Amino acid sequence: MSEKDFQAHEIRDQIHIDYKYTLGGQSKFFIDLKNDKKLQGTRCKKCGKVWMPPRIACSECFEDTEWIELPHTGEIMVSTIVWYTTSDFIQKVPYAVAFIKLDNADTGMLQGVFSENLVPSKIRKGQKVKAVFKKEGERKGKMTDFFFVPENEYENWISKPEYEGGE
Amino acid sequence: MAIIGVGITPFKARYMNRTYFELAYDATKLALNDANENGASISHKDLETTVYGIYNELFERQFMPDIFINSYIGMNNKPGTRIASGGATGGYTVRMAYSEVASGLSDLCLCLGVEKCNDCYDEKTGTTTPEVLNAIAYSADMTYEYPMGMMAASSYVSMVNAHSEEFGNPTEKQMAMVSVKNHGNAMKNPKAQSPMEISVDDVLYSRIICYPFKMLDCCLYSEASAALILASEEKVKELGIEQPIWITGVGAANTDCFIGNREDLGRLYSNINAAKSAYKMAGLDYDNIKEQIDVAELHDAFSGQEVISYEELGFVKFGEGGPWIEQGYKNSGEGPWFEGELPCNPSGGLIGCGHAVGATGIMSTGEAALQLRENAGEHQVPIEKGRAISHSIGGPGAAYAAVIVMENEEGISNK
Ligand SMILES: [Zn+2]
Numbered sequence: 001m002s003e004k005d006f007q008a009h010e011i012r013d014q015i016h017i018d019y020k021y022t023l024g025g026q027s028k029f030f031i032d033l034k035n036d037k038k039l040q041g042t043r044c045k046k047c048g049k050v051w052m053p054p055r056i057a058c059s060e061c062f063e064d065t066e067w068i069e070l071p072h073t074g075e076i077m078v079s080t081i082v083w084y085t086t087s088d089f090i091q092k093v094p095y096a097v098a099f100i101k102l103d104n105a106d107t108g109m110l111q112g113v114f115s116e117n118l119v120p121s122k123i124r125k126g127q128k129v130k131a132v133f134k135k136e137g138e139r140k141g142k143m144t145d146f147f148f149v150p151e152n153e154y155e156n157w158i159s160k161p162e163y164e165g166g167e
Numbered sequence: 168m169a170i171i172g173v174g175i176t177p178f179k180a181r182y183m184n185r186t187y188f189e190l191a192y193d194a195t196k197l198a199l200n201d202a203n204e205n206g207a208s209i210s211h212k213d214l215e216t217t218v219y220g221i222y223n224e225l226f227e228r229q230f231m232p233d234i235f236i237n238s239y240i241g242m243n244n245k246p247g248t249r250i251a252s253g254g255a256t257g258g259y260t261v262r263m264a265y266s267e268v269a270s271g272l273s274d275l276c277l278c279l280g281v282e283k284c285n286d287c288y289d290e291k292t293g294t295t296t297p298e299v300l301n302a303i304a305y306s307a308d309m310t311y312e313y314p315m316g317m318m319a320a321s322s323y324v325s326m327v328n329a330h331s332e333e334f335g336n337p338t339e340k341q342m343a344m345v346s347v348k349n350h351g352n353a354m355k356n357p358k359a360q361s362p363m364e365i366s367v368d369d370v371l372y373s374r375i376i377c378y379p380f381k382m383l384d385c386c387l388y389s390e391a392s393a394a395l396i397l398a399s400e401e402k403v404k405e406l407g408i409e410q411p412i413w414i415t416g417v418g419a420a421n422t423d424c425f426i427g428n429r430e431d432l433g434r435l436y437s438n439i440n441a442a443k444s445a446y447k448m449a450g451l452d453y454d455n456i457k458e459q460i461d462v463a464e465l466h467d468a469f470s471g472q473e474v475i476s477y478e479e480l481g482f483v484k485f486g487e488g489g490p491w492i493e494q495g496y497k498n499s500g501e502g503p504w505f506e507g508e509l510p511c512n513p514s515g516g517l518i519g520c521g522h523a524v525g526a527t528g529i530m531s532t533g534e535a536a537l538q539l540r541e542n543a544g545e546h547q548v549p550i551e552k553g554r555a556i557s558h559s560i561g562g563p564g565a566a567y568a569a570v571i572v573m574e575n576e577e578g579i580s581n582k
Binding site: 003006008012013015023026053077078079080081082083084085086087088089090092095097099100101107108109110111112120124125142143144 | 183225228289291292297298300303304315316318321328332374377378379382425427428432
């Protein structure tokens with residue numbers, strides 16, 4: 001077919017699906033986060049590995065795990081600061097994301113790191129961080145109910161009207 | 168078995184005159200033409216089975232897009248299966264096509280990848296990219312990671328930043344050198360989307376995406392299709408193929424998609440395992456691989472990841488990837504540069520060619536095959552050993568990896 005005089009026809013469209021999905025065996029993590037600002041990991045009954053995010057079975061031993069409440073403090077394993085991103089988040093740049101290993105956990109979870117000093121030298125490996133939560137009523141039992149801040153900014157963040165400390 | 172035909176459409180930001188299945192048809196026709204120039208005399212009716220590499224239903228705005236291609240390319244009433252493994256879709260599709268022929272299920276198999284991302288459109292910014300990135304971000308864990316604003320670049324940058332913390336490299340300058348190399352190589356590739364003659368400073372002062380990746384450290388998303396025709400040894404003889412490119416090694420592995428579960432954040436054991444098993448199958452030595460191959464087409468979705476891949480694929484020791492690209496920047500004849508000791512991405516790679524996800528690894532494999540036929544065009548590199556590799560990675564945390572080893576007749580007899 002000739003490409004000359006080609007004219008394309010475009011149609012505007014969306015794909016939209018609503019969900020009400022179950023968290024299955026991990027439900028306790030989200031319920032305790034929402035109600036009590038607890039960070040519940042799981043510990044393998046056989047090897048003792050502490051999973052965070054939690055798993056109700058240990059993927060290494062194929063054995064059951066048990067719930068274990070973890071402290072709200074931890075350390076950045078690796079991080080970045082995002083300046084350009086997806087359509088859902090582009091209004092929020094810059095923001096920092098980091099893999100954070102909670103004290104006593106063996107695996108790291110992805111979370112946002114909020115800071116008054118959003119620079120690579122402050123948000124980096126080894127930085128001690130502490131969890132800050134949305135106020136009761138604002139928490140929905142989702143990962144966005146909390147975030148981390150550098151330890152030395154903790155008091156400052158929990159004094160803001162929209163947030164509170166957990167412990 | 169051998170690759171007997173290669174078809175690659177130009178990688179472009181946008182094909183206004185093609186749907187994804189029309190693009191898939193174009194690459195199939197190109198691959199058939201190439202096979203026929205390579206001694207065969209076949210049509211689409213001779214193809215016995217198809218393996219489709221298509222990453223993202225949201226790009227194509229169609230679930231099960233493979234069956235619509237199957238209809239369009241005249242493959243009704245024959246077997247066809249689809250592979251979707253993120254950025255590694257292409258490499259994994261070659262692996263499955265290899266299995267189709269190696270198992271004896273098929274003697275003539277079409278390996279076909281396509282992607283058309285830029286139908287996604289962000290109404291708020293009036294541009295495509297944020298919505299393309301959103302369609303990709305749904306590949307992250309939807310409960311724990313997507314809500315944090317995780318995306319492809321922030322996932323890859325985690326590996327690179329962890330590597331830099333451990334070894335002090337790649338530095339931002341060394342990463343920029345990968346960008347200079349691959350954009351520069353693309354100048355010689357007429358199918359490339361982003362040919363550019365640029366400097367290290369041009370990269371360093373381009374727009375920040377996520378620290379320390381800048382705009383020019385990142386590949387662009389493309390629309391394109393790529394196809395290979397694979398034939399069994401018997402079929403190669405029967406058809407009288409002049410330059411069969413034998414697939415002698417196929418390796419794949421998936422590392423943990425949750426980066427926080429990994430013991431070493433600064434490397435992908437998937438790459439290491441995929442490379443080791445592919446080399447072993449081909450009878451090559453991981454510790455001396457650089458001396459055993461002529462060229463490598465790598466998965467440089469982001470400049471820093473190419474540097475780490477030099478190490479994971481065994482070209483240099485861990486921690487020496489950054490210095491290796493820098494050596495070649497200073498001294499022609501060294502490093503992964505076009506004139507270097509092991510040219511990496513003479514096609515321009517993803518940074519130079521663009522990234523049409525499902526098609527990319529098939530393009531890389533096809534490019535390596537054309538190099539071994541000394542038929543790559545202006546970006547042909549010297550072929551002495553008769554061996555090449557292609558490499559694909561992708562998915563959440565770049566968890567998927569595939570490595571393919573190819574050899575021409577000399578490569579096989581050199582062993
Ligand atoms: Zn265990």
